[in-house]
Amino acid sequence: MEWNMTTLQTDDLRHHILSQSAHAVRRITRATASRVRCEWERHNQFKWRNKPGLQVQAAVFRERLSSYWRDLAQLLSHGATHTSQLLVPLAFERMGNNASDQQLHGWIKDMKRVKDMLRTKLTGWVHDMQLASKQVEHYEMEEDKDGPGNLIIRRPLLSERLLRYQPWSLSSDDDFSALCMERQPEASQMFSLADQLYAFHRVSWYNAADYIYSFYEDDFKIVDEEWQLEDRSHDTLSVNTDCVQLLVNALDHPTCPLEDLPLEAVKQRERCREQLWDDVVQRSPHIPVTSYLAYTQRINVNLCLLAWMAVNSYGICQDVPFSMIQSVHDARCYFDSPDDQSCLQSNATDAICSVSRAILLLKCREFSSIRTSYNCKFTSYAFPLFHSSSSVLYQKLTEETLNYRNSLNNATLKYKDFKIDSLKPLEISFILINIIFRFSTAGVYMYLPQLRNLPGKIFLSFQITCITQILCSEVVYRMAGVPDLPTAVLIDSALTLLSCIWLNSFCYQMYSCVRHLRLPNQLLPAEVSQLFRREVLCVFIPWSIVCVAAVALEKTSKYYLIHSRIVVLAGISLSVAFNLVCLGLLGYIYLRNRCSIRQLEIVDNKKFASKKQCLFMSVKAIILSGTGIIIRIGFHQAQGIAQFVYYMHLVTMVQGPVLFVCFVCNGTTLPILKNRILLWWNPTDIPAGVELCSAAERNLARRNNEQSPFSESSL
16 A cells, blocks of 8 residues: 555554554565475475486476475565565654654655665565576486486576575665665664565575475586686766766766656656667777767776666666566676577566666676675564564675775776866856957958968968868857757767868969979969869869768667777878878978988078967968878777867867967068058058059069969979
8 A cells, every 4th residue: 555644643553454464474474484494394204216217307306496486586576565565654653753744745755766776675585486487498407427327407597596685785886875864864774674674585586496496406417507607897888978977977976866857867867778778789899089079979887887877876777676687687698699690588678777787797707796795784673573673784895895985986986077167157268269360361361362272272262161160069059059969979070070170272283383393373363273172172072972882880879889980080081191191292302302402512601480380381281281180080089088089179279269379460460450450540641662653564473473384384
């Protein structure tokens, strides 16, 4: 029945029903003990005859064993039902009934939540016992060839021996009581009573299940099927960062389990379980990251650590029953049949919880808590129904256990804060400065006629691409939340690739000008427009091919995400490699010409460049080569601590000022820009070298500067 204030406050009704429930639990406990004694009596009457009727006797024994387990499972099912129902009135008897009606209403609500937690744990036990009773029918028995007269019983992997991995307490962390103390002052007593009831069942039912084989240890030898227990402690998976952030936040800011979670939070946990299971099924060890947005979308997590994060007391699996046999079955399906997930017994929502529990207990030596739990817990109980003060559960946390728990917490918390809230104003400031300086650089290249040559137009296209990328990823997505994150990552990666290809065109034009000894300003405007259109075509053809391939792969199936990222990353890498080749050829031409001049004994006192100019050219070479993009992407591939990657993201926002200083504030562009700005205030003040002249004089000067085809070919 559902307990309410009227029922609890009515002493006669409460005592009557409490007495009935306690009597039912005592009868179930006596029935369990009687069933064990009955099996012992039947064992004394059963004699093995290792002669012709061995298989018939084995069939009889399997049926008896299966019947024994079915009886225990049925008794446990009844006991779990009555024990869960007994929790609320028993707690009311212990904690007193001096609360007001309003306090009692909240107290009943909290106790029902504790009862749900207890029922969830006991439901897992019941499910395990039922599965164990079915598995007994598949036991194989044979005569021991090494020891004539002895029998061998072969137990499959999915047998009752897995019951030893069931948790020993209702909550694996004492902090629940501290978390709920403000909400419910009696939270510690609530959890303590639930722990005592669960511990009673844990010890009682496990012993009843384990005793059966001690009866027959002289009659046969038990051989268990061994699962290949290779260590998975160092395996990594690429998973959704939103789910990882949810797991980390649950550990970093845990909530009292007595509180009602909002409906959206419950749905978010279910979606996260489904998403994590999809990620685990994909088995992608590492998905390349091409941008900071991509880093916030996918992250590499240790498989065992992910399993612990999901199933710890604060994780997303609190409401999923702990069925150990089902967990091992699902994990075996996952490891042994990776292409056939139809063998799973759990649904898609609960599969990550089921498999994670088995992985953590059977596949993760460095993360295993079995040895630690055996060393740190001592349980002493008395049945809590006869005397309210006679039940005690001692759970001693040793230094080894605390260190183990702290190590897991620290390993988990390194994934938190993909964005640091305290640095958000600094990030916004950097983004604004980056956008302002990039717009300024583009404006200067559009304003000055001297910069509207072919390399200037290509560099302007590069700037416009970078501005569009920043506006899409840092402004539109961050502020408006559109489009969705995977689409935003695709757009950001595509624009990164496009900017690299624009640099390809710019570096090739630099090499072409030096190779043919022709300055960009010597081209006529019509020729510049024609060449620029050709460059645009050469840029967009490979860019379109890579982008279409990446989008097709990613949108076709989520399993092709890794292939999509590899295509984009390969395109960026080849683009940067092309830039490095062009710049390397330029350096080779310079060194070769310098060597030729020395062989001709041509001496010049002028230096190649000043230290300032060398610094500017070095920074320009790094920018134009795209090395900074590769460094940034490579830093993201390392998948280190999230805060460091965030700092790297902030550093990339300084590109705008660096580009403005290197390409505008130099000895060539800055004086021209300064003179053009000064002409706004004083149009009559003509700087030296910019004197007015007639059209005929300008045409004559241009004709004198143009070289004949003969002289050009001779050069």
